[in-house]
Amino acid sequence: ASVFENVSTAPADIIFALTAAYKADTDPKKVNLGVGAYRTEEGKPWVLPVVHKADHIMVDDDNLDHEYLPILGLEQFRKASAKLILGADSKAIAEGRVGAAQCISGTGAVYAGAHFLSKHYPFKGAACYISKPTWANHRAIFEGVGIPVLEYPYWDPETKGLDLKGMLGAMEAAPSGSIFLLHPCAHNPTGVDPTPDQWKQIADVMEAKGHFTFFDTAYQGFASGSLDKDAYSVRYFVERGFEMFIAQSFSKNFGLYSERAGNLTIVARTPEIKNTIESQIAKAQRAVISNPPAYGSRVVSLVLNDEKLYGEWEENLSTMANRIIDMRQALFDELTALGTPGSWKHIVDQIGMFSFTGLTTPQVKVLKEKYHVYLTDNGRISMAGLNTKNVKYFAQAVDDVVR
Ligand code: PLP
Numbered sequence: 001a002s003v004f005e006n007v008s009t010a011p012a013d014i015i016f017a018l019t020a021a022y023k024a025d026t027d028p029k030k031v032n033l034g035v036g037a038y039r040t041e042e043g044k045p046w047v048l049p050v051v052h053k054a055d056h057i058m059v060d061d062d063n064l065d066h067e068y069l070p071i072l073g074l075e076q077f078r079k080a081s082a083k084l085i086l087g088a089d090s091k092a093i094a095e096g097r098v099g100a101a102q103c104i105s106g107t108g109a110v111y112a113g114a115h116f117l118s119k120h121y122p123f124k125g126a127a128c129y130i131s132k133p134t135w136a137n138h139r140a141i142f143e144g145v146g147i148p149v150l151e152y153p154y155w156d157p158e159t160k161g162l163d164l165k166g167m168l169g170a171m172e173a174a175p176s177g178s179i180f181l182l183h184p185c186a187h188n189p190t191g192v193d194p195t196p197d198q199w200k201q202i203a204d205v206m207e208a209k210g211h212f213t214f215f216d217t218a219y220q221g222f223a224s225g226s227l228d229k230d231a232y233s234v235r236y237f238v239e240r241g242f243e244m245f246i247a248q249s250f251s252k253n254f255g256l257y258s259e260r261a262g263n264l265t266i267v268a269r270t271p272e273i274k275n276t277i278e279s280q281i282a283k284a285q286r287a288v289i290s291n292p293p294a295y296g297s298r299v300v301s302l303v304l305n306d307e308k309l310y311g312e313w314e315e316n317l318s319t320m321a322n323r324i325i326d327m328r329q330a331l332f333d334e335l336t337a338l339g340t341p342g343s344w345k346h347i348v349d350q351i352g353m354f355s356f357t358g359l360t361t362p363q364v365k366v367l368k369e370k371y372h373v374y375l376t377d378n379g380r381i382s383m384a385g386l387n388t389k390n391v392k393y394f395a396q397a398v399d400d401v402v403r
Contacts, residue, residue, distance in 0.1 A: 057302060074294065086267070134181070134188070178212070185351070200236075213244040246264070367397055
């Protein structure tokens, strides 16, 4: 008998299972709107031209070796990542109270922050509140480190927008010192972000209740096309004096999905506290990954620390953001032309990689089985999967399933 006889099989990851089903489908009309990865107008993955350039610079650099990075990663990458999200003129950086840890992409950064909180957060038993809905991994990561997870209202199915009242109510009702996980921009999966005025109201309650802010940003520059605009909420919170963690992913905005380039930016009250937090994260990181991988962080670091490459990156970001914004408009126009029942304005109001269509699970099933269109059961579509060749087909399929 095996010692593992009583282990039950874990369910497959929904997104990865969806991609596998799409790949196995032989119908030429098939459309993949599942995975959150950028696709070109031809439906192909895109190596950003600036990344291609950085690849070549690195190949030609005889000084690069394959030695271990430090436990907290590449120094220039960490510094540049913190500066990217907080702004070049950040007072917190100037005051020496901003730390950073290179992690295994955005996922690893959320994990590193969550793991630190599980060990050192002073409010014992404090829960982490995640938006309803959110990226599925948030719950898995926090529960995985033993932090209880609760939800705050976010998506209002009636308005297909933000349930601000519900969100603020949950923040008021949560015990002081709770942890709140917030998406700074391009909320996954809804594509619905608070406005500056709503961020102010959120900050007011967070401050009054002494909650801890944990930002998770996977789409800076990808949402609006502007790196500064997409960092608004984070910079606003820093300006108001919050201590916080910010998990950053470079998967989407650099197209570096497989290279696992990410960073945890730490904004602490004092330089001493920043140093202490970094030391604990380094100690924990040593036991999990020893030290992070170099390739992706070198690419990002090259681009962020070179004015000319940085400018090219901004152009590449605009290309991606604008194609997605164009696809929102195209989908909205097709549905309007078809007279598809219901209001579809939210498609153009939402922002970033995803749109929460409002399609129901039974409708999603028909889309998959009859039309070979793959999307998650909650009706979320990855806008990047649409292009001028398939948007009409998709709109017709939607029209059919909602009638
Ligand atoms: N956080 C959110 C909200 C995301 O949507 C994602 C990716 O889909 C991530 C974090 C992390 O992605 P990665 O680990 O690939 O950087």
